[in-house]
Amino acid sequence: MSIRVWDYLAEYAAERPDLLDAVETVFASGQLVLGASVRGFETEFAAYHGVDHCVGVDNGTNAIRLGLQALGIGPGDEVITVSNTAAPTVVAIDSTGATPVFTDVRADDFLMDTAQVAAAITDRTRCLLPVHLYGQCVDMAPLRRLAERHGLAILEDCAQAHGARRHGTVAGSTGDAAAFSFYPTKVLGAYGDGGATITSDASVARRLRRLRYYGMEDRYYTLETPAHNSRLDEVQAEILRRRLRRLDRYIDGRRAVARRYADGLADTGLVLPRTAEGNEHVYYVYVVRHPRRDTIIERLRAHDIHLNISYPWPVHTMSGFAHLGYRPGSLPVTEALAAEIFSLPMYPSLSPERQDRVVHAVREVLSTL
Numbered sequence: 001m002s003i004r005v006w007d008y009l010a011e012y013a014a015e016r017p018d019l020l021d022a023v024e025t026v027f028a029s030g031q032l033v034l035g036a037s038v039r040g041f042e043t044e045f046a047a048y049h050g051v052d053h054c055v056g057v058d059n060g061t062n063a064i065r066l067g068l069q070a071l072g073i074g075p076g077d078e079v080i081t082v083s084n085t086a087a088p089t090v091v092a093i094d095s096t097g098a099t100p101v102f103t104d105v106r107a108d109d110f111l112m113d114t115a116q117v118a119a120a121i122t123d124r125t126r127c128l129l130p131v132h133l134y135g136q137c138v139d140m141a142p143l144r145r146l147a148e149r150h151g152l153a154i155l156e157d158c159a160q161a162h163g164a165r166r167h168g169t170v171a172g173s174t175g176d177a178a179a180f181s182f183y184p185t186k187v188l189g190a191y192g193d194g195g196a197t198i199t200s201d202a203s204v205a206r207r208l209r210r211l212r213y214y215g216m217e218d219r220y221y222t223l224e225t226p227a228h229n230s231r232l233d234e235v236q237a238e239i240l241r242r243r244l245r246r247l248d249r250y251i252d253g254r255r256a257v258a259r260r261y262a263d264g265l266a267d268t269g270l271v272l273p274r275t276a277e278g279n280e281h282v283y284y285v286y287v288v289r290h291p292r293r294d295t296i297i298e299r300l301r302a303h304d305i306h307l308n309i310s311y312p313w314p315v316h317t318m319s320g321f322a323h324l325g326y327r328p329g330s331l332p333v334t335e336a337l338a339a340e341i342f343s344l345p346m347y348p349s350l351s352p353e354r355q356d357r358v359v360h361a362v363r364e365v366l367s368t369l
């Protein structure tokens with residue numbers, strides 16, 4: 001039987017009664033858009049992070065885009081982020097009219113190299129946008145110091161880091177705002193699309209609520225600046241409420257899978273994920289590194305094991321961002337990683353038996369390289 005890099009069907013079988021009850025709850029509620037489930041989820045998701053406001057939106061890309069706009073970022077501004085991320089991080093910045101500026105990542109944990117950020121700041125820089133990549137947090141302390149010194153906003157991209165902590169502080173609770181995706185594969189996933197932006201700044205929250213709803217105030221129907229429709233769907237919100245209560249259990253399940261990989265693959269020459277000092281990793285993806293990556297992936301396919309690469313093309317090398325003017329070689333660590341990284345199957349309901357099959361197959365392939 002084939003093993004995919006992500007699979008939700010075992011989890012669905014276990015949660016089916018609760019999920020179908022969530023659907024029934026919304027269908028029978030009498031309010032299908034921006035009703036009790038969106039409000040309830042927003043309250044509970046804000047509380048999980050210890051922040052004052054959460055605004056549910058239709059996906060993670062819009063959570064970033066509207067987050068930036070609510071922070072006042074737009075044309076002419078520069079936003080410092082990384083190229084070693086999912087393309088939507090950069091698509092969202094670009095869609096506001098602002099210019100993405102890239103820093104390289106660290107070779108050991110693949111996270112933003114915060115030591116390079118100061119050199120990237122210009123008089124047009126308005127925002128720092130760290131990505132808590134693969135499930136662990138960027139060190140926010142140096143970014144906060146720079147933000148204070150230069151008067152910059154911070155938006156955290158938490159799409160891969162629900163529940164991740166650094167020195168006990170949960171991802172998304174230290175920036176001026178933080179954006180989440182609930183795409184199904186994420187650590188907290190919906191059964192379809194969803195996203196949210198959280199903040200403790202009441203005026204940012206108010207702008208977010210307008211931005212997701214044509215530019216209107218929910219109650220008074222005044223419209224000053226026209227905006228799009230980016231509402232979170234009521235059914236997805238109710239499903240997310242149910243699943244939020246189990247988030248810490250999903251994280252425990254991912255950590256158990258990570259421990260079994262670490263035990264089974266310790267002495268193989270594969271470079272395994274490194275958790276930065278002070279971090280509590282949630283393993284959105286389990287990214288390993290090997291110079292013969294493409295051969296390994298091809299041979300594992302013969303074992304019916306299907307792997308993924310997050311991400312094979314650094315964003316600054318994509319033709320859609322050629323106008324930013326980066327050349328091959330401009331971000332050496334990011335470019336070297338892209339040629340060597342791949343992700344092993346990772347999801348909380350991955351059974352030990354299936355995982356053993358992956359470990360045995362990887363060991364066998366590596367021993368015959």
Ligand SMILES: *Cc1c(COP(=O)(O)O)cnc(C)c1O
Pocket residue numbers: 059060061062085086088089131157159160181182183193194195
């Ligand atoms: C998934 C993801 C997004 C985009 O989320 P969508 O819900 O797919 O729009 C943005 N940033 C990162 C880092 C992601 O992993």
